[in-house]
Amino acid sequence: MFSWLARITLACWRPVSRYARMNKDNNNSNNDELEEDSSSLSNSLLWCRDLEKHSYGDFSYAVVQANEIIEDYSQVETGNDATFVGVYDGHGGPDASRFISDHLFQNLLRLAQANGTISEDILRSAFSATEDGFLTLVRRTCGIKPLIAAIGSCCLVGVIWRGTLYIANLGDSRAVIGYLGRSNKIVAEQLTKDHNASIEEVRQELRSLHPDDSHIVVMKHGAWRIKGIIQVSRSIGDAYLKRPEFSLDPSFPRFHLSEPIRQPVLTAEPSLCTRELKPSDKFLIFASDGLWEHLTNQQAVEIVYNYPRAGIARRLIKTALNEAARKREMRYEDLKKVDKGIRRFFHDDITVVVVFIDHESLSTKMSVPELSVRGFVDTIGPSNFNIL
Template sequence: MSRFTKCWHPGMNDEASSSSSSGAGVLCKDGLLWYRDIGRHAFGDFSMADVQANRVLEDQSQIESGPLGTYVGIYDGHGGPDAARYVCDYLFRNFQGGNVTEETIQTAFRRTEEGFTALVSEQWNTLPDLATTGTCCLVGVILQQTLFVASLGDSRLVLGTRDVNTGRITAVQLSTEHNANVVAIRQELAELHPDDPEIVVFRQDIWRVKGIIQVIFLYMCPLRNPSYNLQVN
């Protein structure tokens, strides 16, 4: 897939960009709201929006499109913007060639995880706080009339479908959250860490990883059935 727009990095500069790549839509800022107006990709229109909840916007998003397909990534950062920015910079690059399968998606996720882990190790002495950042990762790829979905973290991907007869839009959930409140996730963590009785702790009325956070970060849990094939009509 040839790219037509670079990663979207709202929050890195004070001034919103007034220019855009071909078809990408214009990046605008309105208070704490960052958004792109309607743009074009290989299969139709798109728009994006982020609301800045913290002093620094921790989240990243991107859309890459060309004649062969369209890639959309949403990265919900935690503890700082570093992990989300790294994923935005490298995950798409780690997809090899134009072929998309469950295996190539897993490989791209794994290479990105390994790359960020190596970066944390390299900068441990100067930037130890880098190790405390993480990100959820939600990816959709449309290729040859097939939609591939990959999810890691507690974000949720929802597909809106319009009934051609009634015009009614139906929401279809395409991913399952990786959250410590989910029984299966707690069981998986316990199996992965049999020597750590406090890998999940019930604190403040919810289950938390190490008693701290609910979400399973990008580099804390292996991939779980990340891709689904849906025919797009």
């Protein structure tokens, strides 16, 4: 069936370079296989920055599109004394993830500069301000665009400042650190919790918060879903599952609730993690769940550890796409030619940022470009990331 679908898609395939641009300014990899793949993917929904500098080392960045309209937004902000990474995996449309990309970093920067520091409280407040801002937008526009009340986004943020890593997360994007363990073997450690109803712990949490609602989580279409609709339990947006005034008309059956909510079903309260970076900590992987559907944490860190830095985010995406094709009994070469929209039957939008930690840079004041890099839209410019 899938090979038939691929042949039909190939027959009507059209160039998509106007939607995705491959940036080759920094492609220093001398790996012929990856370079050939880069060339063949340049017109097939992939965007990347193979290697850039940040305050404490290098980073590699790649995004591949699957949806008709990409719902993954992301950014890296580099300053002289700090590095910011944000991955925003939207659902229901791009409005929430795009809004987060435009506002969350600015909210964080405003709060950090006002307090002269980065902390878990600062991150929590930046998430809250972003949620409030998006719900205000929903309130203003739902009269002409009611479905905006059903648009939301996962949100994963990491900040490195003064040798400390701060992470805040909503949803099922994931941050994983690779560190050297015994016998100098690379070990994966997951730094975030997946807020997804497929996990028993999350279902138990939801049931304890909603003891009078026997339908708070139900199995539907082969997966555990909150109210039979959504899998992630924390997000920015999804206003119709948080505020009674945003309940959607029954004419939208996909988002129809059998009765008005009496309390928020989802929350925008992030889970937080602080880690003093140690000499054994070598790199971080920030990625939307599209990567983790196809790779384990350990598989991902071993790929990063065993291959050159340049193009490593792209290599992780290529490996995930190979696995997605294998699961559908397709060849990878055929999957690369499947167009956006139809591509979503095979894999999700995928964003990957790999941040290398060079510990000599943690103790040495290095001058690096202050860059703001936005994933996929290929927006690159100066950053104002200065906390003090």
